[in-house]
Amino acid sequence: MNVLVVLIPISLILGGFGLAAFLWAVKSDQFDDAQGNAARILLDDE
Amino acid sequence: MTAACPACIGATGPAEFAASNAPDAMQFSLPTIHCTACIGKIERGLASQNGVQSVRVNLSLKRLTITGPVQSDAIISAVKSLGFEIYPLDAATLANTTDKAGRNLLIRMAVAGFAMMNVMLLSVAVWSGASDATRDFFHLISAAIALPTVAYSAQPFFQNALSALRKGGLNMDVPISLAIILAAGMSLFETLNGGEHAYFDAAVSLTFFLLIGRYLDHQTRSAARSAAKELTALESHTADRIRNGVAQTVQLSEVAVDDIIAVPAGTRVPVDGVLLSEAALMDRSFLTGESAAVHLNQGSEIQAGEVNLAGPLQIRATAVGEDTTLRRMAELVELAESGRNGYTALADRAAAIYAPAVHLLALVAFLAWWVIGGDVRHALNIAIAVLIITCPCALGLAVPAVTTAAISRLFNAGFLVKHATALERLAEVNYVVFDKTGTLTKPAVHVPENLTKTERAVALGLAQVSHHPMSRALVEQLQTQSPAPLEDITEVVGQGVQGRYLGQEVQLGRGQWLGASFSGLGMRIGDASPIQFEAPETLRTGVREALSELCLPAEVVTGDATEPAQSFAKRIGLKITANARPTDKLERISALEAEGKRVLMVGDGLNDTAALASAHASIAPALALEASRSASDVVILKDNFTALPMVLRVAKATQDLSKQNFAIAAAYNMIAIPIALAGAATPLAAALAMSISSITVLLNSQRMRSVK
Numbered sequence: 089m090n091v092l093v094v095l096i097p098i099s100l101i102l103g104g105f106g107l108a109a110f111l112w113a114v115k116s117d118q119f120d121d122a123q124g125n126a127a128r129i130l131l132d133d134e
Numbered sequence: 135m136t137a138a139c140p141a142c143i144g145a146t147g148p149a150e151f152a153a154s155n156a157p158d159a160m161q162f163s164l165p166t167i168h169c170t171a172c173i174g175k176i177e178r179g180l181a182s183q184n185g186v187q188s189v190r191v192n193l194s195l196k197r198l199t200i201t202g203p204v205q206s207d208a209i210i211s212a213v214k215s216l217g218f219e220i221y222p223l224d225a226a227t228l229a230n231t232t233d234k235a236g237r238n239l240l241i242r243m244a245v246a247g248f249a250m251m252n253v254m255l256l257s258v259a260v261w262s263g264a265s266d267a268t269r270d271f272f273h274l275i276s277a278a279i280a281l282p283t284v285a286y287s288a289q290p291f292f293q294n295a296l297s298a299l300r301k302g303g304l305n306m307d308v309p310i311s312l313a314i315i316l317a318a319g320m321s322l323f324e325t326l327n328g329g330e331h332a333y334f335d336a337a338v339s340l341t342f343f344l345l346i347g348r349y350l351d352h353q354t355r356s357a358a359r360s361a362a363k364e365l366t367a368l369e370s371h372t373a374d375r376i377r378n379g380v381a382q383t384v385q386l387s388e389v390a391v392d393d394i395i396a397v398p399a400g401t402r403v404p405v406d407g408v409l410l411s412e413a414a415l416m417d418r419s420f421l422t423g424e425s426a427a428v429h430l431n432q433g434s435e436i437q438a439g440e441v442n443l444a445g446p447l448q449i450r451a452t453a454v455g456e457d458t459t460l461r462r463m464a465e466l467v468e469l470a471e472s473g474r475n476g477y478t479a480l481a482d483r484a485a486a487i488y489a490p491a492v493h494l495l496a497l498v499a500f501l502a503w504w505v506i507g508g509d510v511r512h513a514l515n516i517a518i519a520v521l522i523i524t525c526p527c528a529l530g531l532a533v534p535a536v537t538t539a540a541i542s543r544l545f546n547a548g549f550l551v552k553h554a555t556a557l558e559r560l561a562e563v564n565y566v567v568f569d570k571t572g573t574l575t576k577p578a579v580h581v582p583e584n585l586t587k588t589e590r591a592v593a594l595g596l597a598q599v600s601h602h603p604m605s606r607a608l609v610e611q612l613q614t615q616s617p618a619p620l621e622d623i624t625e626v627v628g629q630g631v632q633g634r635y636l637g638q639e640v641q642l643g644r645g646q647w648l649g650a651s652f653s654g655l656g657m658r659i660g661d662a663s664p665i666q667f668e669a670p671e672t673l674r675t676g677v678r679e680a681l682s683e684l685c686l687p688a689e690v691v692t693g694d695a696t697e698p699a700q701s702f703a704k705r706i707g708l709k710i711t712a713n714a715r716p717t718d719k720l721e722r723i724s725a726l727e728a729e730g731k732r733v734l735m736v737g738d739g740l741n742d743t744a745a746l747a748s749a750h751a752s753i754a755p756a757l758a759l760e761a762s763r764s765a766s767d768v769v770i771l772k773d774n775f776t777a778l779p780m781v782l783r784v785a786k787a788t789q790d791l792s793k794q795n796f797a798i799a800a801a802y803n804m805i806a807i808p809i810a811l812a813g814a815a816t817p818l819a820a821a822l823a824m825s826i827s828s829i830t831v832l833l834n835s836q837r838m839r840s841v842k
Contacts, residue, residue: 096275100252107248114240124193127170 569737676776
């Protein structure tokens with residue numbers, strides 16, 4: 089059970105990274121044109 | 135870029151940011167774009183234009199942003215030649231479009247989602263048999279994650295509940311807040327006392343699921359708001375004022391009575407005034423519904439909203455701002471609209487039944503278990519289980535999930551839904567009233583088949599310079615031709631256009647002016663006898679298909695004269711009322727509503743505005759006047775009516791799916807409530823009931839995609 093002392097903080101920190109990445113994405117306007125971004129990946133001339 | 139010191143980096147950063155948002159960024163609306171190819175075509179096509187620095191298409195908003203020293207007219211013609219509809223937007227009106235509230239909700243949702251995943255992870259360990267010290271330890275960690283999350287993420291619910299309670303009422307947020315706070319508080323107490331059950335996962339996932347619903351709801355509302363803003367931006371808010379012989383573009387609010395205003399050809403008159411130029415030809419169809427252009431002489435009164443069809447003219451302002459005819463009409467609209475605000479949305483009606491019922495149920499459970507069992511703590515636990523398990527999240531998602539799907543479905547088909555309850559009202563419609571001029575019909579000109587190539591080229595050359603609706607229609611007919619090179623082109627107000635072609639005098643205009651025997655539109659080249667163009671009003675594309683598919687009784691009410699109205703009625707096979715003034719239209723709608731009919735009004739002119747606002751639901755085309763668009767629930771962005779019946783089908787489907795969702799939520803409750811009342815609901819059961827019911831509701835809403 090001692091392994092929990094390591095594993096739980098690790099899982100929280102990893103989750104925290106995910107949350108931080110999401111907040112960064114929201115703040116840098118990456119959710120402003122979801123449809124456009126989905127379509128842009130198919131453009132081959134950029 | 136290199137900076138000499140760290141402070142300089144800090145100093146240049148914001149300045150650069152401001153530059154990229156400078157007012158020279160132009161915005162356009164592109165209602166017909168729908169796919170990757172459209173983005174590529176427009177961005178590639180415009181990037182090669184002179185002066186364009188950056189070009190970006192936003193597919194979600196169907197909007198185009200351009201920066202660089204380039205004229206907006208050049209952009210408009212370039213995009214039109216690529217085959218897309220384009221409308222310029224006023225950047226100043228759109229300036230503050232960043233949606234702070236939406237972002238705020240999204241961040242709260244992300245935090246709740248993060249907390250839910252971690253708490254669930256710990257809860258799964260507890261459910262699968264962790265006991266004693268391990269269980270208490272896991273509960274404590276859950277508490278450390280869940281309590282701050284609830285305090286931050288659930289704030290929107292707490293605020294709404296508080297404001298409802300202050301007014302002495304109950305809304306959906308009161309039971310939600312109560313469930314979240316009680317679940318978190320009771321679980322903390324249980325954890326500290328080594329209790330077996332903790333509901334941290336329930337408190338956090340409740341917050342998460344409900345925030346999804348709240349975010350979807352916000353998205354639909356803000357889409358409506360930004361659509362309204364976009365439409366306002368289409369209208370010009372400036373006027374060309376002439377002082378000491380110098381023309382200056384000023385804000386409409388700065389124009390004073392007795393100012394001299396210049397009105398360029400083809401634009402709308404910004405204020406009420408008196409004509410100073412010798413003569414003018416005005417299109418009043420927006421104000422009166424009459425399709426024929428009106429010929430005015432010096433000294434005649436001109437009302438704001440009329441369109442100048444001939445050469446540039448000058449007026450002296452007699453009424454500005456709130457006093458103009460246009461504004462007074464808008465006030466009439468606001469008055470008519472206040473009646474509509476009394477409409478209670480389906481979700482609110484559900485909340486009115488749900489909120490008191492669930493409180494009562496929880497209270498009864500608490501009292502009964504307290505009296506019978508004598509254990510306050512156990513009784514409170516059961517009451518909380520009841521509050522959590524009654525699935526407020528499925529109920530909270532039921533309507534927003536469906537409306538969001540429906541609105542994006544309609545947006546892709548070229549319809550803007552502006553009002554939150556519009557779809558519900560549209561679903562109840564059982565009678566349709568149409569306006570004629572500008573809505574069902576548009577002016578068209580029939581080009582005789584035996585016209586020579588030269589004659590066609592001359593006609594196009596002449597028609598191109600005029601803003602008269604007939605000339606516009608003629609240009610549309612002759613699109614494939616190249617115009618003849620003409621000299622000395624002048625527009626004779628109220629008569630037509632004349633010029634010189636290879637030394638011959640050429641004219642396009644009224645029959646009498648050409649010296650012909652007919653009175654309609656004609657053309658004369660040199661001394662040849664005049665050629666007549668027949669000008670029947672044509673139906674807008676898709677009107678016939680739409681009417682045959684509607685399957686609802688319909689009629690036409692128009693401000694046009696009796697004779698053209700009757701011939702139109704024969705062609706289309708609908709009952710028609712001619713010579714209707716704005717008040718007549720309003721009365722007709724009221725009369726129909728008094729008969730118990732739910733009327734859908736479709737119209738574009740200012741003369742329809744009051745009727746649009748008072749009808750049960752209303753639809754206006756994108757080119758309608760600002761007042762008409764703001765009075766209507768749905769705006770058609772395309773120049774095509776074929777999809778009109780689809781709006782009604784989507785509205786009906788929205789209502790059906792919302793009701794189905796409520797039924798699903800109710801069914802879950804019927805199973806879950808007895809279990810909770812019996813005291814058999816564990817945190818695991820609560821979590822399962824909540825997740826499954828929410829996901830079922832969300833999936834059911836996606837069936838909207840299959841509505842055709």
